[in-house]
Amino acid sequence: RELLRLYPALNVIMRYCNQTCTTSNGTVIPEGSYVYIPAYNIHRNSEFWPDGDKFDPERFSPNRTQPNDSATYLAFGMGPRMCPGKSYSHVKIKMALINLLKEYKFVKSVDTDDPLKIDNYFQLTPSEHLKVKVVSNKQ
Numbered sequence: 001r002e003l004l005r006l007y008p009a010l011n012v013i014m015r016y017c018n019q020t021c022t023t024s025n026g027t028v029i030p031e032g033s034y035v036y037i038p039a040y041n042i043h044r045n046s047e048f049w050p051d052g053d054k055f056d057p058e059r060f061s062p063n064r065t066q067p068n069d070s071a072t073y074l075a076f077g078m079g080p081r082m083c084p085g086k087s088y089s090h091v092k093i094k095m096a097l098i099n100l101l102k103e104y105k106f107v108k109s110v111d112t113d114d115p116l117k118i119d120n121y122f123q124l125t126p127s128e129h130l131k132v133k134v135v136s137n138k139q
Contacts, residue, residue, distance in 0.1 A: 001060045004075035005043045006053075011124050013037040013077055039074040040120060048072040107133040 017033045029035060044052035048067040049059075058064065067073070076083040083089075100106075108114070109131035117127035 001073070001075070002055060002057050005049070005059070005073060006055060007118075007124050008039045008043060008075045010077075011038075011040040011120060013039055013074060015081070037074065040124065042072055042074060045072075103137055105135045105137055107135060109133050 013036070015035045015037070017029050017031060017035055020028065020031045022028050043049065046052045049072070060066070071078060076086040076089075111131040113128065116130075119125050119127050
């Protein structure tokens with residue numbers, strides 16, 4: 001979950017407003033408007049996530065306090081339009097990682113930027129190719 005918080009598959013979530021509505025702060029969103037939800041920025045906002053730019057694998061452990069608002073973690077969207085593949089993708093990612101980590105060790109190359117430079121488009125992409133050294137665990 002932490003990796004998807006830092007690098008969500010979709011940087012921005014877009015929704016179509018099919019009826020005029022008013023937000024809790026009084027902003028009127030007219031019917032026919034598109035609303036853009038900046039998931040990347042929300043996921044790194046220090047108001048919700050202490051040290052929001054830091055990778056912290058323990059951030060989602062059960063003994064840690066989580067933000068009160070479920071709208072602060074949007075890796076798969078939320079509500080009735082949430083990605084239907086959420087559960088499936090979690091299982092597939094875990095299985096792929098288990099199989100890879102049984103066989104290989106991944107080491108950051110000296111040529112890799114630290115911190116990683118990201119192009120902040122609709123979908124997050126590294127500014128340059130990622131350089132990783134893959135070492136067999138069977139040595």
